[in-house]
Amino acid sequence: MKSPTTPVLTLAFVAHDAKKDQMVEFAKRHAEALRGHRIVATGTTGGKVKEAAPHLPVRLLKSGPLGGDQQIGALIAESGIDALFFFVDPLSPMPHDVDVKALMRLALVYNVPMALNLATAEALLTDLVATVPDR
Numbered sequence: 001m002k003s004p005t006t007p008v009l010t011l012a013f014v015a016h017d018a019k020k021d022q023m024v025e026f027a028k029r030h031a032e033a034l035r036g037h038r039i040v041a042t043g044t045t046g047g048k049v050k051e052a053a054p055h056l057p058v059r060l061l062k063s064g065p066l067g068g069d070q071q072i073g074a075l076i077a078e079s080g081i082d083a084l085f086f087f088v089d090p091l092s093p094m095p096h097d098v099d100v101k102a103l104m105r106l107a108l109v110y111n112v113p114m115a116l117n118l119a120t121a122e123a124l125l126t127d128l129v130a131t132v133p134d135r
């Protein structure tokens with residue numbers, strides 16, 4: 001049995017509409033590894049993840065276009081996020097493109113590991129879970 005003092009990670013989940021199914025499948029596939037960590041998510045993404053994997057501890061923020069991306073950016077600035085999983089749709093224009101860019105920018109400024117597509121997300125999560133096991 002793992003010690004209750006094992007560190008827990010806070011992971012941010014965000015997905016554009018065309019990538020939400022991919023995010024849900026990712027979360028379901030890795031539910032066991034994610035269970036012991038905290039997840040914060042933009043509203044619609046997080047709602048779908050919660051629906052598909054109700055036992056995951058997902059904290060819902062505002063929807064992205066209504067300020068959710070900025071809320072995650074603020075958490076990054078406060079050192080409250082260990083890794084960002086942001087499944088970006090590169091083929092659709094976004095009304096809140098400035099918020100999207102601002103979120104990526106803060107992840108870069110604060111050197112937060114950031115996965116922008118599924119392939120990187122798989123590699124990042126594998127690495128994180130190997131480094132910091134869940135509890």
Ligand SMILES: O=C(CO)COP(=O)(O)O
Pocket residue numbers: 014015016017041042043044045046062063064065068069100
């Ligand atoms: O738009 C988003 C990220 O830019 C995602 O927001 P939702 O999860 O609320 O759809």
